[in-house]
Amino acid sequence: MGHQVNFYITPDDARMIETELQAERPLVLIDDISKSGAPRVVDATAAEDGTGPRFFHMVRWPDLRSVVMKHVPVRGEWAVDVLESPVIEYTRSFFDGRVLRRGRLYYVDQHHGEDGTLVEKSAVFQEWASSVLEKTRKLLKRHGTDYIGPHAKEWLKSSGGELVA
Numbered sequence: 001m002g003h004q005v006n007f008y009i010t011p012d013d014a015r016m017i018e019t020e021l022q023a024e025r026p027l028v029l030i031d032d033i034s035k036s037g038a039p040r041v042v043d044a045t046a047a048e049d050g051t052g053p054r055f056f057h058m059v060r061w062p063d064l065r066s067v068v069m070k071h072v073p074v075r076g077e078w079a080v081d082v083l084e085s086p087v088i089e090y091t092r093s094f095f096d097g098r099v100l101r102r103g104r105l106y107y108v109d110q111h112h113g114e115d116g117t118l119v120e121k122s123a124v125f126q127e128w129a130s131s132v133l134e135k136t137r138k139l140l141k142r143h144g145t146d147y148i149g150p151h152a153k154e155w156l157k158s159s160g161g162e163l164v165a
Helices: 011-024 061-066 123-139 150-159
Strands: 002-008 027-031 055-060 069-072 077-080 088-091 099-101 103-108 110-112 118-120 141-143 146-148 162-164
Touching (some): 002 123, 011 123, 011 150, 027 061, 055 061, 055 123, 099 150, 103 123
Parallel strands (some): 002 146
Antiparallel strands (some): 027 055, 088 103, 110 118, 141 146
16 A cells, blocks of 8 residues: 655755654665666755756665665666565655646555565554654645645745646
């Protein structure tokens, strides 16, 4: 089963959220793709301007070795296997000063294996992932069915910009 929180955040909001999460729940960001079969750790300041790469995964340091990468021959790359890995998908909002696109945090706590049996991720991962989403919701404000960061809310109010799902 999947769990998610959708949001609109500026790069300043992203820094605030990532800093708050790091303080309470040490984690590492990894890129969605890698040129090797190993996860590629990225600097938390990647895509600071909001227009660069937006798709990452959050993982607890102790779980980094448990991340499963699947080979994508057509692209000659490896991609994080979200079903098998103890990760939270992290899609930052795209922001160019005129448009702010929705981002999200998403994780799967269980799935059906190749043989059809239900595979559940560890209780430690589930507790951690749930707490990350809960903390994120607390840092943001409700905006319809989604959430919005304080900087994004101020930008929307003062600029007349557009939120895009």
